[in-house]
Amino acid sequence: MxxxxxxxxxxxxxxxxxxxxxxxxxxxxxxxxxxxxxxxxxxxxxxxxxxxxxxxxxxxxxxxxxxxxxxxxxxxxxxxxxxxxxxxxxxxxxxxxxxxxxxxxxxxxxxRFSWGITSLIQRFCGKNANRICLLNFKEKPGDLPTPTESADSSLMFPASKSTDWSIPSKIALASIGSQGTMGGMLVAGAHTIVYSQMMKTIGWRVIAVTGAIYGLLYLYERLTWTNxxxxxxxxxxxxxxxxxxxxxxxxxxxxxxxxxxxxxxxxxxxxxxxxxxxxxxxxxxxxxxxxxxxxxxxxxxxxxxxxxxxxxxxxxxxxxxxxxxxxxxx
Known part of the structure; x- marks a missing residue:
């Protein structure tokens, strides 16, 4: 059996x-x-x-x-x-x-978009990703990795010593697990801060191309979400x-x-x-x-x-x- x-x-x-x-x-x-x-x-x-x-x-x-x-x-x-x-x-x-x-x-x-932030966090961290991120933000805010320290981020964006990523990273990670309006506002605010820093660092063209690819992936998955x-x-x-x-x-x-x-x-x-x-x-x-x-x-x-x-x-x-x-x- x-x-x-x-x-x-x-x-x-x-x-x-x-x-x-x-x-x-x-x-x-x-x-x-x-x-x-x-x-x-x-x-x-x-x-x-x-x-x-x-x-x-x-x-x-x-x-x-x-x-x-x-x-x-x-x-x-x-x-x-x-x-x-x-x-x-x-x-x-x-x-x-x-x-x-x-x-x-x-x-x-x-x-659910497979390349969304929540989906990616759950894919790499498991089902307890939201709780882990919130605990890390509350207990060890200084230990959160910054994009310049991440191996994946170092391949996509050049490191800059003058850019301070710690604050927006903490806000984004703390608000990932929220599904309500407040969580969405925090995520939007965190993205705004991150994007402004990214605009200064790598330029709008790279961001535009990345955003277009991201949008096309979302559109493709949304259109293929059939019966x-x-x-x-x-x-x-x-x-x-x-x-x-x-x-x-x-x-x-x-x-x-x-x-x-x-x-x-x-x-x-x-x-x-x-x-x-x-x-x-x-x-x-x-x-x-x-x-x-x-x-x-x-x-x-x-x-x-x-x-x-x-x-x-x-x-x-x-x-x-x-x-x-x-x-x-x-």
């Missing part, structure tokens, strides 16, 4: 329902995507595991049956062997329930969210599969126990019949013994009568 979760992006890319950022349409899109992911993961897991599990279960069932059959009479043994092979192949059922699992997924389809791009961003966000959620239920799903296997083996064991109980009942009934026959035979033997004694007695009486009255004396 962990391997299938790592391949979740492939499964999501295969979802081809038309995408539209309208909220109502997007809700239907997400619901259908939940069903697609749940069905795809379930079918992939069944394809990879059902055959192997079925073979192992069949081997265990055969071993159980052979061991049990060795204790049964020959006629019952044939009945027990008829339990295998199964009429229907064993198949694990997976209930992932992606609809509830990813119900808290919230997409973010707002356009297709929004769909890609949506799927990337969904894959990240679903991956995190699905990893939480790996152990639970594994336990559920183990329970199904245990139920299958327990069912076979119960059938074998039923055969043994039936065979035991038949043997008990047969023993009772044999006991009755033994008692009848013992009774007949006792009666035969009495009759034999009587016959012996009569035989002796006849011999005495014959000796006394019937034989002619010499």
């Amino acid at each position: 962990s391997e299938e979760i790592r391949r979740l992006s492939v499964l999501v890319d295969e979802f081809s329902l038309p995408f539209h950022p309208e909220p109502l349409v997007l809700n239907v899109y997400k619901r259908e995507l939940h069903l697609h992911v749940e069905s795809g993961l379930g079918s992939n897991l069944r394809a990879r595991l059902s055959t192997a599990l079925a073979l192992n279960i069949e081997a265990s069932q055969r071993e159980m049956t052979e061991r049990m059959a060795s204790l049964l009479p020959k006629d019952t043994k044939q009945v027990s062997l008829s339990i295998l092979p199964r009429r229907e192949p064993f198949e694990i059922l997976y209930r992932l329930n992606c609809d509830n699992l990813c119900a808290d997924f919230q997409e973010d389809l707002e356009f 297709k791009a929004k769909e890609r961003a949506f799927k990337e966000q969904y894959v990240a969210h679903a991956t995190k959620k699905l990893r939480l239920i790996v152990d639970l799903t594994s336990a559920n599969c183990s329970h199904q296997v245990q139920q299958e083996l327990s069912s076979t064991f119960a059938q074998l126990c039923h055969l043994v109980d039936g065979s035991t009942s038949e043997m008990d009934a047969r023993l009772k019949e044999l006991e009755k026959e033994i008692k009848a035979l013992e009774k007949a033997a006792n009666e035969a013994k009495v009759l034999r004694n009587k016959a012996n007695y009569l035989s002796k009486e006849l011999e005495m009568f014959d000796d006394t009255y019937l034989r002619i004396k010499d």
Whole structure:
């Protein structure tokens, strides 16, 4: 299941329902995507595991049956062997329930310029870039790097000893994380100060060319932010969210599969126990019949013994009568 979760992006890319950022349409899109992911993961897991599990279960069932059959009479043994092979192949059922699992997924389809100041800071410093910059400004304002000390800035702008960059740099970094009006005013003010210093240092032509390139990049990304791009961003966000959620239920799903296997083996064991109980009942009934026959035979033997004694007695009486009255004396 962990391997299938790592391949979740492939499964999501295969979802081809038309995408539209309208909220109502997007809700239907997400619901259908939940069903697609749940069905795809379930079918992939069944394809990879059902055959192997079925073979192992069949081997265990055969071993159980052979061991049990060795204790049964020959006629019952044939009945027990008829339990295998199964009429229907064993198949694990997976209930992932992606609809509830990813119900808290919230997409973010707002356009964000990849070369914007906030995006660049977050790209190089991570998610805590804003907090780090504010802490640096409050705690260690003297340690903030100036553009003349930066390797990247030294490639773009010539260093000037007469230019003091510390104050505008501190203001810009402190206001990067702000998304409100005050943050925007601080950023604008910081940019104004920086641009005035840059105009004196490197000239307006370089700034104009750089600004034009920057504007063209922004225009290009803004024009390419189409429904297709929004769909890609949506799927990337969904894959990240679903991956995190699905990893939480790996152990639970594994336990559920183990329970199904245990139920299958327990069912076979119960059938074998039923055969043994039936065979035991038949043997008990047969023993009772044999006991009755033994008692009848013992009774007949006792009666035969009495009759034999009587016959012996009569035989002796006849011999005495014959000796006394019937034989002619010499």
